[in-house]
Amino acid sequence: MLSEKILQFSSYVFYKLLFINYFILIILSLIFSIGIALLYSAAGGSMDPWASKQLIRFIISIILYLTVSIISIKFWLGTSYYIYIISLILLISVNYFGNTGLGAQRWINLGFFNLQPSELMKFAILLSLAKYFHAERDLSFWNNIKNFIIPLFLILIPAYVIFIQPDLGSSLILLMASLTILFVIGLSIWFFVFSCIISLIMAPFAWLYLLYDYQKDRILTFLDPLRDPLGAGYHIIQSKIALGSGGLFGKGFLNGSQSHLNFLPEMQTDFIFTLLAEEFGIFGSLILLSLFIVLIIYTMIISFICKSRFACFIVIGVAINIFFYVFINTAMVTGLIPVVGVPLPLVSYGGTSMMCVMFGMGLVSNAYLNRNIIIPRYKDGLFGW
Amino acid sequence: MINADKSIKVDGLEKSIIDKCKQRIIAIAVIFFVSFITVNIKLIEVSKPLKAKDYSNTAITINSKRGDILDRNGNIVAISMPSWSLYKNKNQIYDIKNTTKILLQLIPELSENKLKKILNEDKNFQYIARHLAPNIAKKINKIGEPALNFEKEYLRVYPYNDEISHIIGYLGTEKDGLAGVEKKYNNILNKGKNIHLTIDTRVQFRVYQELIKGIDLYKYKAAVGIVLEINTGEVIAGVSLPSFDPNVYASFTPTKNQITNSVYEMGSIFKSFTIAAALNDNLVTNDSKFDVREPLKLRGKTITDYHGEDRILDLEEVFTYSSNIGTAQIAQKLGINSQYSYFKNLGFNKPLDTGIFESVNPVVIPQDKVKELDLVLMSYGHSINISPMHAISALSATLNEGEYIEPMVVKDDKYIIRPRIKVFSTKVTETMKKYYRNVVVEGTAKKIQSKLYKVGGKTGTSNKFIDGKQSHKKVVSSFISFFPIDEPKYALFILLDEPKALEETRVWGRTAGFNAVPISKNIITHIAPILGVKSTNYNEL
Numbered sequence: 023m024l025s026e027k028i029l030q031f032s033s034y035v036f037y038k039l040l041f042i043n044y045f046i047l048i049i050l051s052l053i054f055s056i057g058i059a060l061l062y063s064a065a066g067g068s069m070d071p072w073a074s075k076q077l078i079r080f081i082i083s084i085i086l087y088l089t090v091s092i093i094s095i096k097f098w099l100g101t102s103y104y105i106y107i108i109s110l111i112l113l114i115s116v117n118y119f120g121n122t123g124l125g126a127q128r129w130i131n132l133g134f135f136n137l138q139p140s141e142l143m144k145f146a147i148l149l150s151l152a153k154y155f156h157a158e159r160d161l162s163f164w165n166n167i168k169n170f171i172i173p174l175f176l177i178l179i180p181a182y183v184i185f186i187q188p189d190l191g192s193s194l195i196l197l198m199a200s201l202t203i204l205f206v207i208g209l210s211i212w213f214f215v216f217s218c219i220i221s222l223i224m225a226p227f228a229w230l231y232l233l234y235d236y237q238k239d240r241i242l243t244f245l246d247p248l249r250d251p252l253g254a255g256y257h258i259i260q261s262k263i264a265l266g267s268g269g270l271f272g273k274g275f276l277n278g279s280q281s282h283l284n285f286l287p288e289m290q291t292d293f294i295f296t297l298l299a300e301e302f303g304i305f306g307s308l309i310l311l312s313l314f315i316v317l318i319i320y321t322m323i324i325s326f327i328c329k330s331r332f333a334c335f336i337v338i339g340v341a342i343n344i345f346f347y348v349f350i351n352t353a354m355v356t357g358l359i360p361v362v363g364v365p366l367p368l369v370s371y372g373g374t375s376m377m378c379v380m381f382g383m384g385l386v387s388n389a390y391l392n393r394n395i396i397i398p399r400y401k402d403g404l405f406g407w
Numbered sequence: 408m409i410n411a412d413k414s415i416k417v418d419g420l421e422k423s424i425i426d427k428c429k430q431r432i433i434a435i436a437v438i439f440f441v442s443f444i445t446v447n448i449k450l451i452e453v454s455k456p457l458k459a460k461d462y463s464n465t466a467i468t469i470n471s472k473r474g475d476i477l478d479r480n481g482n483i484v485a486i487s488m489p490s491w492s493l494y495k496n497k498n499q500i501y502d503i504k505n506t507t508k509i510l511l512q513l514i515p516e517l518s519e520n521k522l523k524k525i526l527n528e529d530k531n532f533q534y535i536a537r538h539l540a541p542n543i544a545k546k547i548n549k550i551g552e553p554a555l556n557f558e559k560e561y562l563r564v565y566p567y568n569d570e571i572s573h574i575i576g577y578l579g580t581e582k583d584g585l586a587g588v589e590k591k592y593n594n595i596l597n598k599g600k601n602i603h604l605t606i607d608t609r610v611q612f613r614v615y616q617e618l619i620k621g622i623d624l625y626k627y628k629a630a631v632g633i634v635l636e637i638n639t640g641e642v643i644a645g646v647s648l649p650s651f652d653p654n655v656y657a658s659f660t661p662t663k664n665q666i667t668n669s670v671y672e673m674g675s676i677f678k679s680f681t682i683a684a685a686l687n688d689n690l691v692t693n694d695s696k697f698d699v700r701e702p703l704k705l706r707g708k709t710i711t712d713y714h715g716e717d718r719i720l721d722l723e724e725v726f727t728y729s730s731n732i733g734t735a736q737i738a739q740k741l742g743i744n745s746q747y748s749y750f751k752n753l754g755f756n757k758p759l760d761t762g763i764f765e766s767v768n769p770v771v772i773p774q775d776k777v778k779e780l781d782l783v784l785m786s787y788g789h790s791i792n793i794s795p796m797h798a799i800s801a802l803s804a805t806l807n808e809g810e811y812i813e814p815m816v817v818k819d820d821k822y823i824i825r826p827r828i829k830v831f832s833t834k835v836t837e838t839m840k841k842y843y844r845n846v847v848v849e850g851t852a853k854k855i856q857s858k859l860y861k862v863g864g865k866t867g868t869s870n871k872f873i874d875g876k877q878s879h880k881k882v883v884s885s886f887i888s889f890f891p892i893d894e895p896k897y898a899l900f901i902l903l904d905e906p907k908a909l910e911e912t913r914v915w916g917r918t919a920g921f922n923a924v925p926i927s928k929n930i931i932t933h934i935a936p937i938l939g940v941k942s943t944n945y946n947e948l
Binding site for chain 2: 164307345
């Protein structure tokens with residue numbers, strides 16, 4: 023009896039693994055291999071201290087990807103709110119128990135990597151929004167703006183918690199990405215017009231009463247890089263030198279001088295794109311950007327073929343989140359926007375963003391496997407579904 | 408269970424919702440596409456200026472005479488030299504064969520094929536060679552070809568190569584300074600005015616040389632050395648390694664200025680502030696006793712001593728043996744408000760205006776977010792990050808009649824007239840003088856003892872934070888020393904980033920007493936005579 027069950031279970035897993043979306047996995051691995059090459063180079067041609075750790079994390083996250091893919095989509099629907107609540111608790115607790123990093127508290131130490139709950143939150147919000155709008159039967163539901171109050175709070179509460187950490191950049195990105203998801207789900211365009219007007223009116227008050235001095239500094243520095251040579255000014259100047267010195271095809275692998283000279287601090291994390299541009303030139307940067315574009319477009323195509331809206335919302339939400347990661351990071355490095363702490367997913371050194379992206383892509387793969395399934399809108403089963 | 412490909416007909420509602428969703432997906436796809444294009448355009452635009460190096464790979468040129476930068480004794484550390492650049496205009500060359508021959512003779516680095524190509528073309532303006540010496544230019548002029556013309560250009564030359572580069576800075580492709588004093592005083596220099604530094608190139612050279620020598624021994628990744636005249640706030644020397652040679656444009660990569668623009672957890676040298684502050688507020692006296700036998704437990708963190716004495720210490724011994732537990736007890740008496748008001752008076756609340764363009768804001772936890780654990784950690788230099796320049800100027804205030812003077816590298820009236828802040832009483836500074844001396848006599852800095860000069864100081868070693876965790880192998884070691892300690896006139900601050908232990912010293916060798924202290928001794932032995940500090944032997948004779 024037991025052996026029969028094991029047999030049944032393993033045939034289920036095997037069957038699912040057979041139909042899983044390996045194209046996504048290949049693109050992810052290509053992006054990751056560029057990342058690992060850069061980390062190897064950033065350490066001066068050595069697997070230690072970054073590349074080896076990152077490799078282990080990637081292997082763990084592939085297992086995560088596969089697991090997330092083959093678990094029933096109803097499980098994710100059923101646990102959405104729980105994931106949200108757990109993420110919110112983690113996010114709040116980081117304010118009290120987290121490791122202090124340069125004046126702000128953002129991490130929880132999990133041993134093999136530091137969990138940054140604000141990253142996890144992006145995907146938790148996405149799941150809970152998709153679930154919220156999955157249950158509604160009536161098309162007129164979408165036309166009444168009152169029905170968007172709860173989802174807005176689902177977004178605003180974590181955004182506020184991140185804001186008081188204080189981490190203005192992450193808070194704004196979370197807000198933007200989640201509002202874009204709400205837009206796709208169907209929130210009226212007028213809402214966005216009104217919020218723009220209100221933000222413009224509120225901006226002077228926020229400047230006077232809400233922002234820390236260093237946040238004001240960064241914004242001012244972005245407007246005038248000569249104002250402050252350290253903050254954004256320093257990074258923008260240095261990364262411009264690096265980006266420029268790569269030229270069309272770069273200085274060659276392991277030949278980026280800056281990685282050995284320590285002039286861009288922590289370059290293995292958020293500013294790793296400059297190393298790519300320095301060693302592989304514009305050509306190399308465009309290849310990496312193209313891989314991300316292929317990934318995002320492909321994800322969007324999957325959202326088009328999903329028959330249930332839960333799956334559709336999830337997939338497009340992941341695409342939006344990944345777009346914001348990539349766009350904000352590259353725009354920051356090239357000096358289009360002020361310096362905010364956003365990693366380049368799978369390329370930058372760090373566990374949280376990789377795990378979160380692989381978790382998100384696992385959900386995409388899951389939706390792809392279940393693209394033809396219509397998920398019922400009534401309660402049934404263990405987790406309320 | 409197996410239902411991955413089981414297809415069910417979609418009901419109308421689901422379809423209409425998803426259809427609406429699809430329209431919006433297309434809308435954001437367009438926005439995404441435009442955003443990516445913008446990034447790509449910006450990326451290509453950002454890499455453009457470097458095309459300029461194709462015709463200027465030897466040096467930075469400017470077209471009008473820029474002011475010189477001089478050290479405190481009038482030695483030139485940056486100068487604009489006139490030079491002549493040879494170019495061909497639209498006219499034809501009459502005798503190509505002869506001209507080619509003479510040009511190749513006079514300018515051996517030209518390639519024959521390239522030269523012939525240029526001479527045969529009829530472009531309006533094409534460089535043949537740049538920055539020629541006057542005698543060469545004169546000879547070329549004698550050829551008499553009307554197509555050969557000269558342009559006067561200025562060449563920025565830095566005679567001290569990579570010794571002072573972080574303070575002076577460098578020029579960009581055009582005539583504008585991109586870093587350091589060159590940038591801060593860009594407008595004044597461009598008007599042709601000279602700038603006088605407080606730096607003494609002789610002292611600068613000694614500090615630079617000893618820090619370079621130290622790399623072989625202690626294999627550190629980076630290092631900082633600063634010499635400060637404590638009664639005036641003038642910086643006599645400032646070295647940051649790794650350095651770069653600003654002379655050779657486009658082939659140097661500027662390294663970070665760690666003197667004023669990097670922050671570090673400074674470790675035990677902060678005990679000076681805590682103890683001086685507590686003495687100044689009359690919270691402790693010379694005779695106060697501190698029981699350091701039991702580690703201190705605070706919010707799950709245990710504070711222990713590295714140089715464990717395991718007995719009851721008096722105040723001087725807490726400082727001499729660098730007791731964390733003792734300092735923590737003093738900090739608890741001091742309290743957060745008092746600690747922060749001292750930090751503010753010592754300049755930890757703002758970037759320093761020294762005349763160097765790059766200047767970092769110290770990373771200090773906002774006062775309303777400070778917890779008791781932070782108060783204790785900060786009392787011995789953790790959880791607070793300041794630049795080496797912040798450190799040396801603030802430490803000097805514990806001796807210099809208790810006055811805090813914002814340091815400067817440029818002799819500029821606006822810096823000299825800045826008000827001094829009285830932070831500590833003279834009674835406190837007299838006590839501190841004794842304490843600093845005792846660290847050298849009995850404490851962690853015995854290796855600096857010398858028959859020639861009486862020095863006092865304090866060591867500091869802190870574990871670096873790597874990936875949010877304290878590393879036990881990678882440390883930042885630092886040493887502040889004052890000489891002559893009886894009448895302190897100069898401060899020397901040495902900071903080493905990730906020094907390795909010498910084999911014979913085992914793990915202790917990473918601490919400041921084994922690396923920063925011996926390096927400081929070598930430096931002081933060399934620079935004291937230059938600075939006119941009399942040796943103790945001299946006094947006895």
